Structure formats: structure tokens, C-alpha cells
Amino acid sequence: MKCYQEVSCHNCRCSTIMKSGKNAQNIQRYRCKNSACPTQTFMLDYRYNACVPGVQEKVVEMAINSSGIRDTARVLKINKNTVISILKSKEDSLVQVNPVFLSQKSETPLDVRLELVCEEVEIDEQWSFVGKKSNQRWLWHAVDHATNTVIAYVFGKRKDDVFKELKALLTPFEISRYYTDDWGAYERNLDVNEHEIGKQNTQKIERKNLNFRTWIKRLTRRTICFSKIEQMHDIVIGLLINKVEFGRDIHA
Numbered sequence: 001m002k003c004y005q006e007v008s009c010h011n012c013r014c015s016t017i018m019k020s021g022k023n024a025q026n027i028q029r030y031r032c033k034n035s036a037c038p039t040q041t042f043m044l045d046y047r048y049n050a051c052v053p054g055v056q057e058k059v060v061e062m063a064i065n066s067s068g069i070r071d072t073a074r075v076l077k078i079n080k081n082t083v084i085s086i087l088k089s090k091e092d093s094l095v096q097v098n099p100v101f102l103s104q105k106s107e108t109p110l111d112v113r114l115e116l117v118c119e120e121v122e123i124d125e126q127w128s129f130v131g132k133k134s135n136q137r138w139l140w141h142a143v144d145h146a147t148n149t150v151i152a153y154v155f156g157k158r159k160d161d162v163f164k165e166l167k168a169l170l171t172p173f174e175i176s177r178y179y180t181d182d183w184g185a186y187e188r189n190l191d192v193n194e195h196e197i198g199k200q201n202t203q204k205i206e207r208k209n210l211n212f213r214t215w216i217k218r219l220t221r222r223t224i225c226f227s228k229i230e231q232m233h234d235i236v237i238g239l240l241i242n243k244v245e246f247g248r249d250i251h252a
Contacts, residue, residue, distance in 0.1 A: 012037040050078040050086075059086045060250065064240040066217045068225055069232075087235055090250055094238040097152045097169050098246045101144070120145035120177040121170065122205040123186065125158060126212065128219050130227045137233055139212075139219075140166045141205075141241075145179060148204040150245035155234050160185045215240055 008015045009032040020031035020041045029041045042053070049055060055076060062072045073080040101118050126139040140162055141153035152169040156162030163185040178194055179201035180186040186195065199206075217225035218233055227233035242248045 009034065009037055009042070049076060050082045056086050059083055060090065060239055060243070063087060063236050064215060064243060066215065068217065084232070087232065087239070090239060091231070091235050093250050094235070094242050095246070095248070096154060096238075097172075098150060100247060101149075101151055102172065118144050118146075118151055118173045119175060120179070121151060121173075121175050122179045122202050123166070124181065124202060124205045124209060125163075125183065126209050126219065127158075127221075128226075128233070130230050130233050137227075137230060138162065139237060141208075142166060142170055143205045143208055145177070145201070145204070148208060150208070150241055153238075153241055155230075155237075158183075158185075160189060163189055212237070212240070215244075 006015065007017045007030055009017060009030075012032065012034050014032055014034040014037060016033040017030050018033060020029040022028055031041050055078065058076060059072055062075065067075070069080050069083050072078075072083045076083075121142045122145055123140070123142045126141070128137050128139065129135055130137045136158065137155060138158045139153060139155055142151045143149060144151055151173070152166060154162060154165045154169065156165070167189060176194060177196065178186070178190050179196050179198075180190075181199070181202060182197050187197070213219045213221070216237055217223055218227050218236060227236075239250060242250050
């Protein structure tokens with residue numbers, strides 16, 4: 001009596017599969033015949049958990065849900081260096097401006113115009129540190145005053161130059177009103193007719209700051225969990241903003 005096992009692609013679920021040799025451990029490899037599928041080859045059983053389909057997605061999900069590098073490695077039973085490599089591989093896919101709020105209209109392939117979508121924003125800076133508390137790393141971000149959705153963000157020191165970077169990212173929106181606290185960088189770099197200082201109109205972004213601290217241990221004020229390098233600090237927080245605020249599929 002013979003038994004047959006149905007094999008389908010782990011990525012596109014296509015059942016049109018062909019054999020593609022064996023690996024060094026004599027385990028059969030398979031190849032998907034779907035030309036649109038990004039999968040090259042795959043196996044039914046992997047010796048190392050990091051190769052199992054879906055593990056990379058779990059690494060990202062755990063990173064933006066307050067799990068540290070070692071926490072993730074223990075739960076998924078993979079090496080901590082693999083966790084770091086997976087997170088670093090996502091860096092190039094991150095964007096600093098919310099693409100949902102940019103509506104593009106083009107009359108010709110070379111003539112693309114950005115349409116105004118957001119008119120009023122709240123801006124604030126959130127404290128954190130990398131390695132030691134004297135090495136401060138600030139998250140500057142702006143949220144739509146109407147929806148409390150992050151529009152753009154940057155990382156850096158608590159200085160005017162970093163705020164200017166954020167302001168430059170907001171330029172395509174032609175924002176007519178900025179709501180901030182009384183930090184001097186805002187007053188020095190915003191037009192007085194477009195700028196309003198006070199806690200009354202910054203309650204939404206203050207709540208957003210609290211949400212971020214709840215999601216990411218690296219932003220918690222009193223914790224022993226902190227980033228050792230700026231790159232990992234920026235990547236993990238960037239993943240949270242891109243996935244939750246921007247609604248982007250950062251696994252693609």
C-alpha cells in the first residue's frame with residue numbers, strides 16, 4: 001500500500017510543485033512553478049527553526065510587542081544573532097512618512113503631484129537612550145490632529161537640526177496649523193501665525209507617547225531593557241510605527 005503526501009508552496013499555496021534536489025543532510029527540496037511566487041526552494045521539514053516559514057514574521061511581531069532579543073530567541077528557539085539579523089534586514093523597507101496620507105496624481109509619468117491631505121498636526125519629542133542615559137536618543141514625530149495617526153518621524157538629539165528634518169518631511173502636506181508644547185525649537189522654527197503652544201491641543205500626541213511606551217520596552221522610563229546600539233533602537237521603533245501607524249506590510 002502506497003501513501004502520497006500533497007505538497008504545496010509555503011508562500012503562495014500553489015500545488016504545482018517540482019523536486020529540486022536535496023540539501024547536505026539529504027532532505028528533499030521543492031520548487032514552486034508559479035512564476036509570480038518569490039519562493040526559490042523550500043523543504044517540508046527544517047532542522048533549524050529560523051528557516052521555518054513564518055518565523056521572521058514572529059520575530060517582528062515580538063519585537064514590537066515588548067519582547068527583547070533574548071526573549072525572542074528563547075521563545076522561538078533560535079539564536080539571538082539570527083534575531084538581530086532578521087530585524088536588521090527590515091531596515092531598508094522602513095519609511096519615515098506615512099504613505100496613506102499622500103495621495104498621488106500624475107498627468108504624465110514624470111509629473112507627479114502630492115495632494116494636500118493633512119492640515120493640522122501635533123508635534124512632540126519623546127525621550128529615550130541608547131547604552132547609557134547620558135546618550136539620549138529622541139523620537140520626534142507628528143500626528144494628524146484629527147485622527148491621531150503618525151504622519152512622520154525622525155530620530156536624533158533634542159536640537160533644532162533634528163526638528164528641521166521632521167519639518168522637511170512635513171513640507172509636502174502644506175500644513176496650516178502646528179500644535180506643540182513650549183520647547184524652544186518649535187518657537188524658533190515655526191511661523192508664529194501657524195504655531196499654537198499649549199497642552200489643550202496636544203493631548204492626542206501625549207497619549208500616543210504613552211502607547212509607544214507601552215508597546216516598546218526600549219521607550220519605558222524605568223526599565224533595565226534598553227538598546228545597546230542606535231541602529232537597533234531606531235529599527236524596532238520604526239517597525240512599530242510602520243506596521244501599526246502606517247499600516248504597511250513590512251514582511252514583504
